[in-house]
Amino acid sequence: MNGFLHLVRRELRLALRGRGESALAVAFFILGALLFAFGAGPEPQLLARIGAGAVWAMALLAAMLSLERQFGPDYEDGTLDQLLLTPLGAELVALAKALAHWLTTGIPLLVASPLVALLFGLNGPGVAALIAGLLLGTPVLTLIGTIGAALSVGARLGGVLLCLLVLPLLIPVLIFGVAAVQAATAGGGLGAQAFEPLMVLGGFLLLSLGLAPIAAGAALRQALE
């Protein structure tokens, strides 16, 4: 467990001293949402209706941006060899990487999301449902994305492969995330109707928390073969 925290701390340190990949993901998220907002035109009702979908889609794409670099550099400079030789094992290495990715990408997206929701004129309950959904959903993006990142290590066009592998798997997350916001916006509050999709997202989170480290760990071991 100690080694796990050491690895997370090192990844955070590297991210903080790196060239601002988190900032890049957030800027991409905001600018992309801005394009949606301008593209849809000035009608407030239309904006509010597409808002949740646009924000969620942009969150997915922004998370993909930094996932490509989750294992690639480590594979190239030999760090991945060394990590897999530590007592941690491939599964915990993958989980630590995922946690660090969520802390450096998921949390900033979460913080930026109310601002983006404002662009689309979402009402209070809608924003609350959006944040709750992203809180449960962004770790799922990271965990499923970590499987994809591990599978595409060392592959030619790894980034493209990653998107093709991961984005289809994340469609259910998008659907339930958007459903929660729409129910909250329409029903005026975080009632039962908004709560149900959030519960499903919570289920996705538990499932991916259990399965993703195992799948990503196996993929990492395979990548070194």
Add this chain to the structure above:
Amino acid sequence: MERRVGHLSATGLACRRGERLVFTGVDVRLGAGAALLVVGANGSGKSSLLRLLAGLLRPFAGGIFWDGVAIAADAHAHRGRVAYLGHGDAIKPALTVAEDISFWTAIDGAGEAAAQAALAAMGLERLSEFPCRHLSAGQKRRLAIARVLARIDAPLWILDEPTNGLDAEARRRLDRALAAHRDGGGMLIVASHERLDLPGAQTLELGPFAREARAAEVRGLEVDQLV
């Protein structure tokens, strides 16, 4: 830290990369304090053999054993025994020298004192607060070697071309550290083009000629033994 010395053996190892059979019929036998020097032309499979023995690759045929137990049967235990130096230095430019080595010794359980001693052994103690981005290629190699030297708990050191980029002084330091490791009962496997001062080391030569001679044998192997 207590060092568990055992013995490493491998029989009939074959390695395949893609469609190419790199080598077959390689045997290795190492006891406490022994050293194995792996030599051979580029592409003869030196690195692959080292990665097999470290447990990073699985053999195409044959088995690797520690005290008679297959390493695949207890991968966790084998990871604890091996300190491996690969081609890449696995150094992040954004970290300082001390941060780099301390991370690995903390995660491997070797401890901070071992990290400092290893830095001193490779002559890096003055650079410990230096960012790795400003290190020269030789200094990076020294740091990567220091990480192995810090693994005083690991009985098996596997070094792939350790002398790449090292100057004469660093090479002497390496020789001394390797001798001390063997004196303490540690085992050593080194692939190198350079002459290393490894008294009494076994030499294993991998090469295209050995491969051709065994081509027929391989076909037999594929039918009989490969799973």
